[in-house]
Amino acid sequence: MEDQTAPVVPAMIPQTLHIIPQFDIRQILTGSTEGKLILGSLDEDVIIPSQRKCLVRILVSHLMEKFGESPTSETKMALAAALIHGFPSLKDESDTSSGFGYWFTPGRNHRPATGFLEERLRNLRKRMRKPARSRSTQQTPPQSSEAGTRRTFIPECTISEERAIQCKEWLKHNLQPLNQVEQYMQDTAVYRAKSLREHGWDIQGIRQEFPHLFTPGMIAQDFQILHREAAPKLFETWLPLFKDKILHLARREGKLISSLDGLTPDCLGELALSQLPTLLPPTVYRVGRKVFRYTIEESKLAFIDHKPVSPSAYLKGNVILLIT
Structure with missing residues (x-):
């Protein structure tokens, strides 16, 4: 009698599909004045420490805007790989495996991830999660915790605070050239949003601090920068x-x-x-x-x-x- 036992079919093991994003570093940098200056230095294979810090700020700001405050390791690796692929002078020569160890190294064997991008992300998360209510409760009526979690997220500024203040002071005293006014307004959009939230000026105060905000098209430009998906x-x-x-x-x-x-x-x-x-x-x-x-x-x-x-x-x- 022949054996009629049915063949054993191996169980299907579910697999997780990771979609790895593509990053255009050059396009990201051309979105701000500081980024354009860094781009010029990178094209000449020369970058100073202050520009490297600004580069990290710009890239991490873009990363958080697109993927939130906790992007996956695959996403961070893709950003670091795109960076050294576009600009080989930034390659980590000591890292023979990937070449971007300086910028991002994933965690392994119970050790945390490291690198310029990871450290910047970690510092921003700590800053965002610090309880700020102890300072505000003495000045404003208490709010429920639910109301506090619904505040609009403001991305990280892509230029230094010192540079933002310089642009702000220039805008206070200049009306021309228009292309420079528009560029400075674009560069200071995040700084301006944080200042408005922090100080709570009335209209007169806003006009004194940011007179060009009421120029046609400027509010729409700020909204485009702060809320790109909804713009x-x-x-x-x-x-x-x-x-x-x-x-x-x-x-x-x-x-x-x-x-x-x-x-x-x-x-x-x-x-x-x-x-x-x-x-x-x-x-x-x-x-x-x-x-x-x-x-x-x-x-x-x-x-x-x-x-x-x-x-x-x-x-x-x-x-x-x-x-x-």
Whole structure:
């Protein structure tokens, strides 16, 4: 009698597929003035220590912007490999295996990863995770931990603070040439965002510190740098997608009683924007054991800062509405 035993089929072992990204180092560096200067030095195979530190800042800022504060080892290795492939003068001659040991060496045998890129990432993570509430609780009403985790992430500045201050002072006293104004505004976008968050200036204070921010196109440029993935939606989605829904909700809730006939799409968009404070739940904060809730009027005043203007200023188009 023949053996009819079925053949043994080996069990399928699930495998993890790692997608290794591609990095264009030259394109990353051309995004800032400091990066362009470093690029010129790299093309001449000469780089000084201060430029190397700035190079690491730029690369790590790009890395965190694209992959978060904890990118995978494969991603960091791909960045380091692309760096020495594009600029062989940066190769670690003592590392005979990969050639980028100076820049990134993955951890092994219970030893942590090392290298310029890894050390920069580690320092930034420590800085971001430090409890900053002990300093802020004495100045502002306490907030819930949930509210604190929803703050928008600001990427790391690609230029040094000293250089950012120099550009800021130059922008305060110069209107020309326009291409240099635009470049300096682009280079200081991250520094400006952090300064605004830290100091909480009103409109007048912002105008004194960053007068070019109100030049047409500058706010959009800052948004493009700070929120690259969402930037295409800045002008594209508000009017066609959200305006009608907000106005319909405001009408249904009894917040909007005026007629909308004859209003242009832009006017309807501004009207929908002004209705948000009346529809969203007011913020609750605590001082000691007492709980306070902002009124609708307080929310509206905080949402859009209205500044009185003269008729001549109005005719010149100098009316400013700033969402705070």
